[in-house]
Amino acid sequence: MRRSGNGSARSNRYRHHFSHIYVERDALAYPDTERVFRKFPHARRIVIDHYKAVFNRSNQHFQQQKASMKLILAVKRDHFLYAGSPAAPDFGHPNFFYNALMLNCLYNCDYCYLQGMYPSGNTVMFVNSEDYLAATAQKLKNGEEMYLCISYDTDLLAFEHIIPYAHRWIQFARQHPNLLIELRTKSANFNAIKTLKPVTNVILAWTLSPASITKIYEKKTPSLKARLNAIKKAMTTGWTVRLCFDPLLHVPDWQEIYTEFVEQVFTALNPEKIQDVSIGVFRMNSGYLHRIRKMREDSPVLYHPVDVVENVATYPQTVKAEMEDWVYRQVRKYLPDDRVFAL
Numbered sequence: 001m002r003r004s005g006n007g008s009a010r011s012n013r014y015r016h017h018f019s020h021i022y023v024e025r026d027a028l029a030y031p032d033t034e035r036v037f038r039k040f041p042h043a044r045r046i047v048i049d050h051y052k053a054v055f056n057r058s059n060q061h062f063q064q065q066k067a068s069m070k071l072i073l074a075v076k077r078d079h080f081l082y083a084g085s086p087a088a089p090d091f092g093h094p095n096f097f098y099n100a101l102m103l104n105c106l107y108n109c110d111y112c113y114l115q116g117m118y119p120s121g122n123t124v125m126f127v128n129s130e131d132y133l134a135a136t137a138q139k140l141k142n143g144e145e146m147y148l149c150i151s152y153d154t155d156l157l158a159f160e161h162i163i164p165y166a167h168r169w170i171q172f173a174r175q176h177p178n179l180l181i182e183l184r185t186k187s188a189n190f191n192a193i194k195t196l197k198p199v200t201n202v203i204l205a206w207t208l209s210p211a212s213i214t215k216i217y218e219k220k221t222p223s224l225k226a227r228l229n230a231i232k233k234a235m236t237t238g239w240t241v242r243l244c245f246d247p248l249l250h251v252p253d254w255q256e257i258y259t260e261f262v263e264q265v266f267t268a269l270n271p272e273k274i275q276d277v278s279i280g281v282f283r284m285n286s287g288y289l290h291r292i293r294k295m296r297e298d299s300p301v302l303y304h305p306v307d308v309v310e311n312v313a314t315y316p317q318t319v320k321a322e323m324e325d326w327v328y329r330q331v332r333k334y335l336p337d338d339r340v341f342a343l
């Protein structure tokens with residue numbers, strides 16, 4: 001079915017959200033602010049001095065806010081690059097950085113650490129992309145290689161119709177061969193970037209989970225089938241594609257579920273066209289998990305026993321090793337060892 005204009009699938013995606021747009025006074029003059037206002041002409045606009053006055057308020061309820069997210073437009077004033085966390089995969093790249101182009105995510109996965117990290121379920125979008133690009137260009141000037149994750153604490157592709165961050169960074173990567181970008185997503189919204197020519201130093205990384213897990217624990221995300229279709233399009237167009245089987249969840253019958261899942265993925269996708277696969281079990285900062293458990297009792301995936309090592313809560317070593325080994329062996333039926341990363 002062809003869709004167009006304001007009645008499109010695009011606006012449906014946000015139909016429960018963004019009834020209010022908080023905008024920093026300093027953000028008002030930016031073209032991205034104007035762009036967002038045009039996208040949501042009926043949203044109530046509230047001018048504020050600093051996004052933290054709204055986002056960091058105490059006694060907010062993350063999940064209640066997720067049900068009807070408000071949008072906050074802000075100017076990022078510092079910290080345009082962060083050093084990558086040891087809990088996140090660096091795929092062997094020594095200069096691993098990430099940035100925060102926006103805070104929070106359209107989706108609502110039960111296991112998402114953002115619930116424990118942020119005081120608010122609302123979404124912040126930073127409108128000064130040029131400052132991020134300039135700071136990154138400055139860092140790249142010395143000629144050293146950099147591995148940069150641009151969709152780290154969010155899912156940029158799901159928001160591409162609101163602010164085209166992915167477009168900007170893909171074009172930026174084209175001009176900076178010493179930069180390798182990873183754009184990680186659960187979105188099926190490949191169409192949002194399909195007009196761009198693939199560039200070898202951008203990896204489109206899709207996080208995939210078995211269909212039954214996606215349905216129950218990855219709320220609001222596209223189905224496995226929709227994601228596989230998006231990946232197929234990306235691969236056909238010539239993009240470098242990474243698959244992330246992460247987090248593996250210790251659910252009943254997990255061996256059977258993950259065996260079937262890996263088979264389904266590699267039946268749908270040509271393994272030769274996949275750069276690599278990463279595998280990792282459920283894990284998050286132990287403080288965040290503690291906070292999330294205090295807020296919600298409705299999701300069993302948050303209550304599996306964990307061990308805490310250096311502030312990271314994850315499955316006990318025997319469970320972790322068993323799961324990673326099992327899924328690794330399934331993936332190895334399709335890919336050589338050097339293209340499979342266990343985290």
Ligand code: SF4
Nearest residue numbers: 105107108109112154
């Ligand atoms: S897609 Fe990622 S960032 Fe978004 S809710 Fe799920 S786990 Fe969190």
